[in-house]
Amino acid sequence: MSEPISEQTFDTFEFRRALGAFVTGVTVVTTIQPDGSPRGFTANSFTSVSLDPPLILVCIAKSAASHAVFATTNHFAVSMLAGEQKAVSGVFASKSVDKFAQVSWRVRATGAPVMEGAAATFDCRTHDVVDAGDHIILIGRVVDFVHTNSSPLGYCRGAYVNFSLSQDALAATGARAQVGAILEHRDGLVLLETKNGLQLPAGVKLEPESDAGSLRGVLAKLGLTAHLDFIFAVFESGSGPSASVHYYRGRVSSSLAAMMDSAIHIVPLPRIPWSELRDDAVRSMLQRYVRERSEDAFGIYVGDTEAGQVQTLATAH
Numbered sequence: 480m481s482e483p484i485s486e487q488t489f490d491t492f493e494f495r496r497a498l499g500a501f502v503t504g505v506t507v508v509t510t511i512q513p514d515g516s517p518r519g520f521t522a523n524s525f526t527s528v529s530l531d532p533p534l535i536l537v538c539i540a541k542s543a544a545s546h547a548v549f550a551t552t553n554h555f556a557v558s559m560l561a562g563e564q565k566a567v568s569g570v571f572a573s574k575s576v577d578k579f580a581q582v583s584w585r586v587r588a589t590g591a592p593v594m595e596g597a598a599a600t601f602d603c604r605t606h607d608v609v610d611a612g613d614h615i616i617l618i619g620r621v622v623d624f625v626h627t628n629s630s631p632l633g634y635c636r637g638a639y640v641n642f643s644l645s646q647d648a649l650a651a652t653g654a655r656a657q658v659g660a661i662l663e664h665r666d667g668l669v670l671l672e673t674k675n676g677l678q679l680p681a682g683v684k685l686e687p688e689s690d691a692g693s694l695r696g697v698l699a700k701l702g703l704t705a706h707l708d709f710i711f712a713v714f715e716s717g718s719g720p721s722a723s724v725h726y727y728r729g730r731v732s733s734s735l736a737a738m739m740d741s742a743i744h745i746v747p748l749p750r751i752p753w754s755e756l757r758d759d760a761v762r763s764m765l766q767r768y769v770r771e772r773s774e775d776a777f778g779i780y781v782g783d784t785e786a787g788q789v790q791t792l793a794t795a796h
């Protein structure tokens with residue numbers, strides 16, 4: 480006779496704190512109720528489940544006022560909030576009776592209500608509802624989706640995390656600054672040929688595009704539009720008067736082939752001619768980037784346990 484497995488009793492508060500170490504995005508889950516009015520709540524329990532068929536899930540507390548509506552709906556939508564939408568998260572996490580009156584939203588062609596300005600939205604048919612403790616797991620089959628270049632809103636340890644490219648910190652560092660970008664394009668990295676050897680695109684500040692001295696202005700002059708994902712490195716320049724150096728990681732989102740400057744070289748990561756990069760700090764930063772890239776820090780897993788493979792987002796030759 481086997482002993483019954485005794486249930487571990489957790490300190491729920493500590494359990495929640497431990498779970499809070501997992502960094503997530505923030506979503507608003509919405510649907511149209513039987514009376515035709517929209518209903519929604521904030522959720523960070525979103526998870527992608529399957530690519531084929533395309534499935535996602537969110538978990539809803541049975542104590543939530545909208546639990547019964549979502550447990551029985553046959554369609555719902557998920558809006559992944561953008562960095563500047565903390566207030567939208569707050570509205571949908573509240574018990575307010577007129578949540579939709581406080582935000583900008585619209586109805587997709589599928590009839591789903593979604594948040595205006597979200598980083599991505601997913602329209603779903605309800606695939607399954609699974610009972611799970613004090614929550615239900617709502618599994619949706621994605622029938623349509625939209626995504627934008629907006630930086631997403633993050634959430635960790637009970638606080639919002641913003642990945643957006645705020646200029647405030649940069650402005651506070653004083654007048655002298657170097658703002659550059661490690662940009663991938665097709666199967667290589669954007670390097671510029673200058674009289675001082677090869678360099679990464681850089682300016683004295685990030686924006687605006689109309690300022691030829693800014694990074695955006697430098698890129699526009701080269702015929703490149705870039706999406707900058709995250710800050711990759713911040714350091715003080717060792718040479719000359721101290722300057723704050725900021726490098727973003729990103730990718731070219733569009734290039735005007737006719738305008739593409741001949742100084743631009745698209746160099747595959749394993750073939751970067753290191754000796755032609757004369758700035759020691761930039762060279763070692765780029766070596767770290769190539770190392771992390773080859774270790775597949777930015778890879779995505781596709782497949783199943785038998786036939787899984789890690790695919791890189793851009794192939795390094």
Ligand SMILES: Cc1cc2nc3c(=O)[nH]c(=O)nc-3n(C[C@H](O)[C@H](O)[C@H](O)COP(=O)(O)O)c2cc1C
Binds near residue numbers: 505521523538571
């Ligand atoms: C960042 C954040 C994430 C949340 N994630 C979830 C979640 O995944 N599931 C859930 O049931 N409640 C979650 N909540 C709490 C609900 O949004 C909150 O209970 C809301 O009042 C539910 O709306 P309702 O009472 O109108 O149903 C979250 C709240 C915040 C601020």
